[in-house]
Amino acid sequence: MSAAEQTFVIVGAGLAGAKAAEALRTDGFEGRVVLLGDELDRPYDRPPLSKSYLQGTTERDKIYLHPPNWYTDHDVDLRVGTRVTALDRPAHEVRIEGGERIGYDKLLLATGSSPRRLDVPGADLDGVHYLRRVGDCESLQAAFAAGPRVVIVGAGWIGLETAAAARAAGCQVTVVGxxxxxxxxxLGAEVAAIYAALHRAHDVELRLDTGVVEILGDGRNATGVLLTDGHVLDTDVIVVGIGITPNTELAHAAGLRVEDGVVVNQYLATSDPDVFAAGDLANTFYPHLGAHLRLEHWSAALNQGPVAAANMMGKPIPYDRVPYFFSDQYDSGMEYCGYVAHGGYDCVVFRGDVTTGEFIAFWLQDQRVLAGMNVNTWGVTDAIEALVRSRRRVDPVKLADPEVLLRYLPGAAAVGAQ
Structure with a gap:
């Protein structure tokens, strides 16, 4: 069968799926491309939902990955509002709600993830919000405008970014973690303390080392949060950000290997060579780390989609990027390159002035850079990535010295960075 006669189906019309479809056409695939998404919107970027779009500084049109006519212009059969109910691997078909079956030669699972739900009494009351889709973001915008008191359950990236957005809207904010x-x-205690100080400096109350026992309400609307320490937080709006769960139902039912996501090799192939996975869903083997990781980061979806597309076309390309993510909170922007298992480092080395909010933090083990985070310090991510990838020993004193350019450190010499 020629490539022009093949059908590639992509289940999931988020960043990974849309970028895979784009790469298929850019790289010359002439067959049929079907992109199936259960949301009503065409593919869009999710980071603005907890950052600029939530704060109203980015227009809705700017969050979409492609113009409305891009899919028809590139002969991509985009079907929004379409839920795939089953994957029939022996028949090489996916089944859509309503009964339609679509055959495939290669299939990409890019079904993403869903917010972890808060399992306490009262969690289903009105006024309890989750943030994952564009509609969730717009509901929060309206809630922040109407309700001055906000409680955020969860002190991770989504919780803190949402706290910053709520403060920008003039809300009184409490974060529970x-x-x-x-x-x-x-981040470990050394850098986590910096983020605690950042939010306290913006008048966010942090209720830490505690949890939620119950959401209190008047029978319909949430009015308060009862904590494990017995304290009650009166509130108008509750935002739950306690993590996400990969959407593995299709893969599991189809008999694919699932362990904290769909397990894929460095070529993003699953245990079925005709089925691939990318994005939040994929538990990917990283050759330079020698380990599988499932990363819930924008960059993984952005970059894994095109790599999956290449491998679906029979062009073997391993996925071996250094993990990367970014965050914007108040006037503090950061980029993080690398990976550190919880507690898996010896020390943190700081370069720059933490008190002014312009610095780089490096996590080291055995004098090797595992990860680096630049805060309000730009143009250094290539050098940090090179240090991480090289796994060469670095003198911590030189690493901390701003007078020693990063490009002169072992492992970073080739990048020509600061």
Whole structure:
């Protein structure tokens, strides 16, 4: 069968799925491309939902990945509001709600993830919000405008970014978290303390080392949050950001290997060589780390989609990017390159002035850079990535010294960065 006679189906019309479809056409695939999404909107970028779009500084048209006519112009059969109910691997078909079956030669699963629900009494009351889709974001915008008191359950990235947006809207904000510091499991105590101070400096109350027992209400609307320490927080709006769960139902029912997501190799192929996975869903093997990781980051979806597309076309390309993510909170922007398992580092080395909010933090183990985070310090991500990838020992004193350019450190010499 020629490539022009093949059908590639992509289940999931988020960033990974849309970028895979784009790459198929850019790289010359002439067969049929079907892109199936259960949302009513065409593919859009999710980071603005907790950042600029939530704050009203980005227009809705700017969040979409392609103009409305791009899909027809590139002969991509985009079907929004379409739920795939089953994957029939022996028949090489997907089944759509309503009974239609679509055959495929290669299939990409890019079904993303869903917010983890708060499992306490009262969690289904009106006024309890989750943030994942554009409609969720717009509901929050309206809620922040109408309700001055906001409680955010969860002190991770979504919780803190949402807190910053709520403060920008003039709300009184309390963040509830189970750890002793926000982002503790991701950043460690040294850097997590910086984010705690940042939010306190913007008048956010942090109720840490506690959890939620019950959402209180008047029978319909949420009016308060009862904490494990017995304290009651009166509120108008509750935002739950306690993590996400990969949408593995299709893969699991089809008998694919599922372990904290759909397990794929460095070529993003699942246990079925005709089925691939990318984005939040994929538990991917990273050759330079020698380990599988499922990363819930924008960059993984952005970059895995095109790599999956290439491999579907029979062009073997391994996915081996250094993990990357970014966050914007108040006037603090950051980029993070690398990966550190919880507690898996010896020390943190700071370069720059933490008190002014312009610095780089490096996580080291055995004097090797595992990850680096630049805060309000730009143009250094290539050098940080090179340091991480090289796995060469670095003198911590030189690493901390702004007078020693990063490009002169072992492993970063080739990038010509600062």
């Amino acid at each position: 189970r750890s002793k510091l926000p982002l503790l499991s991701v």
